[in-house]
Amino acid sequence: MLNPDKPEPLWLDELSTTEIAKATTQRKVVIFPVGSVEAHGKHLPLGTDSIQPEYIAQEVARKTGCLVAPPLRYGIINAARNFPGTLTLQFDTLFNFVKDVLLELTRNGFNRIMVLSGHAGTSHMVALRLAAQSIVQQNGEQEGKQHTRIMVLSDYDFASELASELASSKDGHAGTLETARIMAIRPDLITTEGIPSCYEMPRFEVVLHPEQYFPSGVHGDPTAATAQKGQKINAYIVEQVVKLVRELER
Numbered sequence: 001m002l003n004p005d006k007p008e009p010l011w012l013d014e015l016s017t018t019e020i021a022k023a024t025t026q027r028k029v030v031i032f033p034v035g036s037v038e039a040h041g042k043h044l045p046l047g048t049d050s051i052q053p054e055y056i057a058q059e060v061a062r063k064t065g066c067l068v069a070p071p072l073r074y075g076i077i078n079a080a081r082n083f084p085g086t087l088t089l090q091f092d093t094l095f096n097f098v099k100d101v102l103l104e105l106t107r108n109g110f111n112r113i114m115v116l117s118g119h120a121g122t123s124h125m126v127a128l129r130l131a132a133q134s135i136v137q138q139n140g141e142q143e144g145k146q147h148t149r150i151m152v153l154s155d156y157d158f159a160s161e162l163a164s165e166l167a168s169s170k171d172g173h174a175g176t177l178e179t180a181r182i183m184a185i186r187p188d189l190i191t192t193e194g195i196p197s198c199y200e201m202p203r204f205e206v207v208l209h210p211e212q213y214f215p216s217g218v219h220g221d222p223t224a225a226t227a228q229k230g231q232k233i234n235a236y237i238v239e240q241v242v243k244l245v246r247e248l249e250r
Contacts, residue, residue, distance in 0.1 A: 010061040012069045024109030029066040029248045031057040031241075032101060034128065036075035036119035039083030040174035041218040043194035044182055046085045047073065048174070049118035053155050055185045057116055059238045064245045069105065072097065075117070076124040079201070079210040080173075083217055091127050099131040102150065106139055111148045112248040116241070120154035128152045149248055158237040166229050167220060170198055175220015177233060184230030194222025 035050025050073040057068045077088035132150040139148040167176035197218040
């Protein structure tokens, strides 16, 4: 039965095949959220790095009319790998999965894509960027293929810009910024107070047991977080990502 009051879909997989065909002619931008299943101290959920980018993607879609692809809630985890509940992918697994998703999006006619990651680990981000680079190069080499533009970023890139105002200069994993953001998005998932902690990994060394330098899974002060700070951080990130979507639409 037709529903004339159906709201404008945000999620790509909630569109019909006919609606997808129309969306590609409108040069819709697609945001592909990527997260992780990773320990974030004792106070934040394992899905912290997925909850954040998915929230941002939906808010940006509401403001711009872009689409949000079904998210990937797994990533590459190194330092927090040995904490209970952390699930990590191998580098090639993440690279190939993201490459396949991007390839299929472009094959369907979506040539303006943003890979928005909530996890900002070095190996993780390299895998995402290499996957995007392979698709841009592949499509660029095909005669008559529409020019493909893909952005790859972590929403933490923007959150960290507010650290000097809302947190400490050493704030990081499961600290003030991340805790505040989850307090604003999913306060029901925070059931205990975090413990401030700060760690230093050895410079340049590839260590066998990184968790020994990272005993609490926290880098920063989660006790300084408030929902109000989280709202401010999230609003700022949405604003910046909206600008990027508008750039991709050009």
